[in-house]
Amino acid sequence: EKGGFDHFMLKEIHEQPKAYRDTMLGRVNDDGKGVHFSDLKLTAEQIRNIRNVQIIACGTAYHAGLVGRNIIEKLAHIPVETDVASEYRYRSPIVNKDTLVIVVSQSGETADTLAALREAQANGAHVIAITNVVGSSIARDADDVIATLAGPEIAVASTKAYTSQLIAFYLFGLYMAEIRGTQTTEEITRTLAAMDSLPEQVEKVLEMAPEIKEYAEHIAQHKHLFFIGRGVDYAVVQEGSLKLKEISYIHSEAYAAGELKHGTLALIEDGIPVIALATQEDVIEKTVSNIKEVKARGGEVMVVSYEENREDLLKSVDTVMTIPRTLPILSPALSVVVLQLLAYYASLALEHDVDKPRNLAKSVTVE
Numbered sequence: 001e002k003g004g005f006d007h008f009m010l011k012e013i014h015e016q017p018k019a020y021r022d023t024m025l026g027r028v029n030d031d032g033k034g035v036h037f038s039d040l041k042l043t044a045e046q047i048r049n050i051r052n053v054q055i056i057a058c059g060t061a062y063h064a065g066l067v068g069r070n071i072i073e074k075l076a077h078i079p080v081e082t083d084v085a086s087e088y089r090y091r092s093p094i095v096n097k098d099t100l101v102i103v104v105s106q107s108g109e110t111a112d113t114l115a116a117l118r119e120a121q122a123n124g125a126h127v128i129a130i131t132n133v134v135g136s137s138i139a140r141d142a143d144d145v146i147a148t149l150a151g152p153e154i155a156v157a158s159t160k161a162y163t164s165q166l167i168a169f170y171l172f173g174l175y176m177a178e179i180r181g182t183q184t185t186e187e188i189t190r191t192l193a194a195m196d197s198l199p200e201q202v203e204k205v206l207e208m209a210p211e212i213k214e215y216a217e218h219i220a221q222h223k224h225l226f227f228i229g230r231g232v233d234y235a236v237v238q239e240g241s242l243k244l245k246e247i248s249y250i251h252s253e254a255y256a257a258g259e260l261k262h263g264t265l266a267l268i269e270d271g272i273p274v275i276a277l278a279t280q281e282d283v284i285e286k287t288v289s290n291i292k293e294v295k296a297r298g299g300e301v302m303v304v305s306y307e308e309n310r311e312d313l314l315k316s317v318d319t320v321m322t323i324p325r326t327l328p329i330l331s332p333a334l335s336v337v338v339l340q341l342l343a344y345y346a347s348l349a350l351e352h353d354v355d356k357p358r359n360l361a362k363s364v365t366v367e
């Protein structure tokens with residue numbers, strides 16, 4: 001049942017290329033120049049009139065929503081807020097018929113996400129559910145469903161569901177961009193072509209397993225570590241930090257790289273591992289200066305970036321890992337796989353129950 005893998009989590013990490021393809025299938029036009037969602041009730045007219053988007057979810061699905069915010073703002077030029085469902089539902093959110101609400105849930109059964117969906121609907125919002133289970137409560141109650149076709153996810157730590165949620169956000173972002181005229185056909189075509197390469201590129205990241213395992217065995221000797229990044233990299237490190245905590249029980253915190261010096265830098269001391277994501281060329285210099293601040297306090301830095309930056313980065317960091325080149329907005333679909341494998345191998349090194357971490361359940365149906 002684990003298809004030759006030692007754990008469901010590793011099997012599911014390896015199923016990501018297929019999950020990407022399946023989630024894209026039937027939604028990209030044959031000519032590769034656009035996207036269609038033929039089963040959505042949300043009309044083009046509604047899409048043109050949307051004033052703001054609210055993305056609501058819990059845990060890993062919330063982290064997908066943080067990337068989703070970057071995607072929708074960049075592609076469709078609509079203001080987006082992303083919130084955790086247990087906060088949203090109790091904070092009198094400003095939501096009305098011109099708000100598009102997107103709830104994200106692998107299981108479709110998360111109690112807080114379901115309650116937030118109902119709260120939004122009661123205020124007149126149109127609610128789209130991005131979910132992996134089409135017969136779920138959330139899918140039933142939502143006005144529209146965008147199904148992620150990741151297949152059943154058994155490991156408690158979510159991997160392929162998260163990345164399929166990213167694919168759903170890319171597709172839906174492009175769809176709205178086309179209707180709102182915020183991206184040219186050339187830009188949309190280029191992004192779709194780059195998305196087409198993602199499955200093969202994930203295979204390349206999977207081949208990095210030996211070097212990631214070695215680094216994971218090193219960090220497994222530490223009690224605390226930090227993750228930093230900017231832009232979508234910040235969203236991805238939050239997911240990486242959760243994944244690591246969840247299955248390795250190593251304490252970590254994820255920071256926006258520019259926030260470190262506003263307090264957290266006080267915690268950096270000799271030998272503390274700091275994992276940086278630096279895939280966004282427009283802010284890479286800034287991230288490198290944050291890395292230097294960490295190095296100056298004795299921190300030990302590993303950075304995930306592109307091959308072209310390796311030589312330069314090695315002047316300021318201890319370890320560099322490189323992912324295949326893609327468009328800036330698409331990098332989360334590759335960089336997160338490094339962090340998933342890191343969490344997996346750290347958990348393995350510490351001999352924890354990878355698929356069934358302590359205190360956690362796959363589906364959280366109580367608030």
Ligand code: F6R
Pocket residue numbers: 058059060061062104105106107108109110113156157158159243246362363364
């Ligand atoms: C972490 C994890 C959880 C879930 C969260 C929401 O790996 O799996 O954080 O993402 O409990 O679950 P769903 O997506 O089913 O609503």
